[in-house]
Amino acid sequence: QVQLVESGGGLVQAGGSLRLACAASGRIFSIKVMGWYRQAPGKQRELVAEVTTRGSTIYADSAKGRFTISRDNAKNTVYLQMDSLKPEDTAVYYCNARGERAYWGQGTQVTVSS
Numbered sequence: 001q002v003q004l005v006e007s008g009g010g011l012v013q014a015g016g017s018l019r020l021a022c023a024a025s026g027r028i029f030s031i032k033v034m035g036w037y038r039q040a041p042g043k044q045r046e047l048v049a050e051v052t053t054r055g056s057t058i059y060a061d062s063a064k065g066r067f068t069i070s071r072d073n074a075k076n077t078v079y080l081q082m083d084s085l086k087p088e089d090t091a092v093y094y095c096n097a098r099g100e101r102a103y104w105g106q107g108t109q110v111t112v113s114s
Contacts, residue, residue: 001026001027001103002024002025002026002027002028002030002031002097002099002103003024003025003026003103004022004023004024004095004096004097004103004104004105004106005022005023005025005105005106006020006021006022006093006094006095006105006106006107006108007020007021007022007023007108008020008021008108009093009108009109009110010109010110010111011111011112011113012085012110012111012112012113013112013113014085014086014087014112014113014114015084015085016085016112017081017082017083017084017085018082018085018110019079019080019081019082020036020079020080020082020093020095020108020110021077021078021079022034022036022077022078022079022095022105023075023076023077024076024077024078024097025076027099027100028076030099030100031053031097031098031099032052032053032098032099033050033051033052033053033096033097033098033099034050034051034071034078034095034096034097034098035047035048035049035050035051035058035069035078035095035096035098036048036049036050036069036078036080036093036094036095036096037093037094037096038089038091038092038093038094038110039091039092039094039107040088040090040091040092043091045094046060047060048060048062048063048067048069048080048093049063049067049068049069049080050069050096051069051070051071051078053071053073055071057069062088062089066082066083066084066085067080067081067082067083068080068081068083069081078095080093082110085110085112086112087112087113087114088112089110089112090110090111090112091110092107092108092109092110093107093108093109093110094106094107
């Protein structure tokens with residue numbers, strides 16, 4: 001099993017920044033990819049960004065140029081730096097880890113006011 005604990009959500013004004021963190025514990029050696037997804041009210045959960053153990057990254061078009069995903073393998077933690085936030089970024093952000101199977105964090109609320 002892998003446990004994921006997220007932190008860093010909150011309320012911010014449009015144009016502001018937030019940094020999310022997700023700490024993994026348990027069978028971390030099995031993790032190949034870690035990433036962030038988000039789900040806004042009434043919408044499906046969608047990929048925001050992900051990073052492999054080798055550092056390769058993928059970003060959603062909506063995140064490119066504004067968000068940066070990084071991974072500290074020594075701390076088993078993945079970060080999502082979100083800059084130039086927009087009201088449409090408001091959602092619950094979920095950490096995801098994939099390897100033998102997929103694991104999800106409990107989610108952290110990000111609210112961007114206009």
